[in-house]
Amino acid sequence: MNITEVLREHGYKVTPQRLAVYEVIDQNKTHPNAEAIYKELQPRYPSMSLATVYKTMEIFAKIGVVQILQCEEESHRYDFNVSPHAHIRCTICNRVDDVNVDMEALKQQAADETKYKVNGVGVSFTGVCAACQKK
Numbered sequence: 001m002n003i004t005e006v007l008r009e010h011g012y013k014v015t016p017q018r019l020a021v022y023e024v025i026d027q028n029k030t031h032p033n034a035e036a037i038y039k040e041l042q043p044r045y046p047s048m049s050l051a052t053v054y055k056t057m058e059i060f061a062k063i064g065v066v067q068i069l070q071c072e073e074e075s076h077r078y079d080f081n082v083s084p085h086a087h088i089r090c091t092i093c094n095r096v097d098d099v100n101v102d103m104e105a106l107k108q109q110a111a112d113e114t115k116y117k118v119n120g121v122g123v124s125f126t127g128v129c130a131a132c133q134k135k
Contacts, residue, residue, distance in 0.1 A: 003065065010063045017048050021056040025066060025080050031087070031096040033075040071096055071124070086123035092132040099125060 003022045004014050012018075024037050032040075034053045041048055057078055060066045069077040071089045077096055079087075084103040089096045103121050111118045 001065070006063060006065060007059075012059055012063070017045065017052050018056050018059070020045055020048070021053055022060070022065070025060075025078060028080055029098070031069060031071075031077040031079050033073070033077045035075060037078075069096065069124075072126070084121065086125065088125040088127055090129035090132055091126050092128055092135075095129050095131075097129075099123075 003019065007014050007018065020041055021037060024040050025032065030036075034050060034057055037057070038048070038050045038053045041053070057066065057068075057076075061068050061078070064082055066078045066080055067082050069079055069087060071077050071087070071094070073094060079098075081098060086099040086101040086103070087096055088099050101123055103123070106123065107118045107121045110116065110121070
């Protein structure tokens with residue numbers, strides 16, 4: 001994805017801060033929150049504020065570059081993979097991973113059972129990750 005083009009197509013300025021935030025989240029599988037992104041960028045961009053990271057992530061969510069995850073934590077996490085998929089969060093270390101679930105089948109099942117026209121689906125599991133189980 002060319003983030004420069006996507007930002008311009010949606011009427012947003014291309015700034016060094018936005019490009020830096022995108023660089024951190026591009027293909028990031030750790031589902032970082034804004035604070036983690038900020039901490040990673042701080043050494044290279046000492047003048048960047050946490051508010052800039054939050055605002056950039058809001059823009060990225062609005063234009064479909066990331067999805068916002070609500071993981072039963074104080075702050076949201078962000079996922080670069082915007083295709084429909086589920087997540088699982090470790091209740092001990094808070095690690096978040098993707099889970100391949102047939103989201104279309106779940107959507108259809110919900111529609112069949114309720115007679116709703118289902119517009120979207122979000123699935124989140126909790127458990128204890130393999131690393132925490134070993135401890």
